Amino acid sequence: MPSSMIRIEGLTKRYGMTEALKGLSFEVPRGQVVGFLGPNGAGKSTTMRILAGYLTPTAGKAFVGDVDVSADPVRARAMIGYLPENNPLYEEMMVFDFLHFIAEVRKIDPAQRDARIKSAAERCGLKDVIGKDIGQLSKGYRQRVGLAQAILHDPDLLILDEPTSGLDPNQIVEIRELIKDLGKEKTVILSTHVLSEVQSTCSRVLIINGGKLVADDSPENLPASGGEGAIHLVLGSRSGAAIDSAAASGVLKSVAGVTGVDVVEGEGHGTVGFKLRFGVEDPRRALFEVVVKNDWVILEVRRTQVSLEDTFRKLTGDKKAA
Numbered sequence: 001m002p003s004s005m006i007r008i009e010g011l012t013k014r015y016g017m018t019e020a021l022k023g024l025s026f027e028v029p030r031g032q033v034v035g036f037l038g039p040n041g042a043g044k045s046t047t048m049r050i051l052a053g054y055l056t057p058t059a060g061k062a063f064v065g066d067v068d069v070s071a072d073p074v075r076a077r078a079m080i081g082y083l084p085e086n087n088p089l090y091e092e093m094m095v096f097d098f099l100h101f102i103a104e105v106r107k108i109d110p111a112q113r114d115a116r117i118k119s120a121a122e123r124c125g126l127k128d129v130i131g132k133d134i135g136q137l138s139k140g141y142r143q144r145v146g147l148a149q150a151i152l153h154d155p156d157l158l159i160l161d162e163p164t165s166g167l168d169p170n171q172i173v174e175i176r177e178l179i180k181d182l183g184k185e186k187t188v189i190l191s192t193h194v195l196s197e198v199q200s201t202c203s204r205v206l207i208i209n210g211g212k213l214v215a216d217d218s219p220e221n222l223p224a225s226g227g228e229g230a231i232h233l234v235l236g237s238r239s240g241a242a243i244d245s246a247a248a249s250g251v252l253k254s255v256a257g258v259t260g261v262d263v264v265e266g267e268g269h270g271t272v273g274f275k276l277r278f279g280v281e282d283p284r285r286a287l288f289e290v291v292v293k294n295d296w297v298i299l300e301v302r303r304t305q306v307s308l309e310d311t312f313r314k315l316t317g318d319k320k321a322a
């Protein structure tokens with residue numbers, strides 16, 4: 001048995017003029033739960049569709065186990081449970097009928113169909129709605145139907161494209177718990193925009209941007225791999241007049257060592273808070289000089305932990321920092 005569940009090698013995908021993937025490569029060993037992050041349009045869904053055998057790459061290869069997905073999509077799909085983005089379902093079908101239909105498509109042995117449907121429905125908390133039409137279900141329950149559909153044939157690999165998007169906070173927690181539970185016995189790759197989700201569910205994070213891999217680490221190590229620190233700063237003006245946050249941001253951005261500035265909450269009365277990111281050079285000394293020159297007063301300054309969110313923004317958003 002090959003040790004890696006997913007192996008992607010130099011994957012490129014072009015849609016007309018758009019190059020959605022630009023030579024993406026990574027490997028996922030069996031049993032890992034991986035968070036796949038990236039801003040809108042980064043290429044997450046494209047990668048997942050290729051991996052699930054629903055889209056052919058322009059160049060490069062995707063393997064699931066030892067199967068080349070493009071060469072033998074049928075055998076690959078037998079090992080994969082896939083929850084597509086936006087989870088398209090048959091609205092007018094009853095949950096049971098839908099799962100039965102999927103069991104047929106998946107060619108599950110007719111003698112085992114009912115047992116498998118029952119087990120997947122129970123696992124996904126669908127017992128009480130099994131006789132309802134999918135169109136009547138809340139979004140959270142539709143996601144459960146999507147997950148039940150994905151695990152029906154007991155695949156080794158789950159590919160979940162934004163499984164918690166559009167859910168309320170309670171449903172998010174429930175679906176996350178379900179994914180965590182599934183992750184105990186299956187390899188899972190899930191895409192998301194919710195960084196906290198990755199911290200609570202995944203043991204590894206892959207970040208892509210513009211069709212390229214920009215980070216690959218554990219959620220704990222990733223912030224540090226951004227190689228920088230952050231400073232929380234609150235400024236007031238010596239005269240007591242309100243500070244213009246946009247103008248002050250501009251000034252702070254030009255301080256030696258500062259790689260990014262976000263405006264955060266101040267302390268009221270015209271004060272402004274900032275979150276400054278910096279690289280190798282600690283900018284605090286230079287900051288004091290700028291503060292004096294601008295007739296500001298420092299009400300608070302402290303180094304803070306760099307969050308996964310900061311790292312994500314640095315790797316995928318902030319052009320200056322990157």
Ligand SMILES: Nc1ncnc2c1ncn2[C@@H]1O[C@H](COP(=O)(O)OP(=O)(O)OP(=O)(O)O)[C@@H](O)[C@H]1O
Binds near residue numbers: 015038040042044085
């Ligand atoms: N069928 C298509 N035809 C043309 N361009 C496409 C198609 N599908 C995706 N793209 C383009 O490919 C790029 C990657 O899209 P993709 O859907 O893979 O991103 P994503 O990371 O899943 O984004 P999101 O977070 O918004 O879901 C984008 O520029 C997108 O506009």
Ligand SMILES: [Mg+2]
Binds near residue numbers: 045046085161
């Ligand atoms: Mg997508």
